[in-house]
Amino acid sequence: MSDEGNATGDWFDNWAVQMRKGLLDFCILRALKEGEWYGYALVKALVGIPGIGVAEGSIYPLLSRLKKQGLVDTRLEESNEGPARKYYRLTPQGRQQAEEMAVYFETMIRGVETLGKHKQITKTTA
Numbered sequence: 001m002s003d004e005g006n007a008t009g010d011w012f013d014n015w016a017v018q019m020r021k022g023l024l025d026f027c028i029l030r031a032l033k034e035g036e037w038y039g040y041a042l043v044k045a046l047v048g049i050p051g052i053g054v055a056e057g058s059i060y061p062l063l064s065r066l067k068k069q070g071l072v073d074t075r076l077e078e079s080n081e082g083p084a085r086k087y088y089r090l091t092p093q094g095r096q097q098a099e100e101m102a103v104y105f106e107t108m109i110r111g112v113e114t115l116g117k118h119k120q121i122t123k124t125t126a
Helices: 003-033 039-047 056-068 092-115
Strands: 072-079 082-090
Touching: 003 039, 003 056, 003 072, 003 082, 003 092, 039 056, 039 082, 056 072, 082 092
Parallel strands: none
Antiparallel strands: 072 082
16 A cells, blocks of 8 residues: 555544544433443443444543543442442533533534535636
């Protein structure tokens, strides 16, 4: 492959990583907005989202960070199938943040979609 092809591929890979990083917090908060999730079930759901490309081991540190930021709370529940299960839910602050992120995301998507609907205006000389 040519150096130019690698540079383009590297650029895209870097861009995709940055997109996923920004979206992952949003995806977690959006999922928890619908209700409480058992940690492993949430991890499996996030790993299964096409395009997110996240590893299972990287989600628990994010959940821990969101908890430290006061956006997520946890509780332990005993399980007959093994160790106690940790459940995650939004705090009131997390619910507000999830709402703000959803509005911002929808506004951004609508804005990006308008770019394809506008005709390019070129300056002409008389």
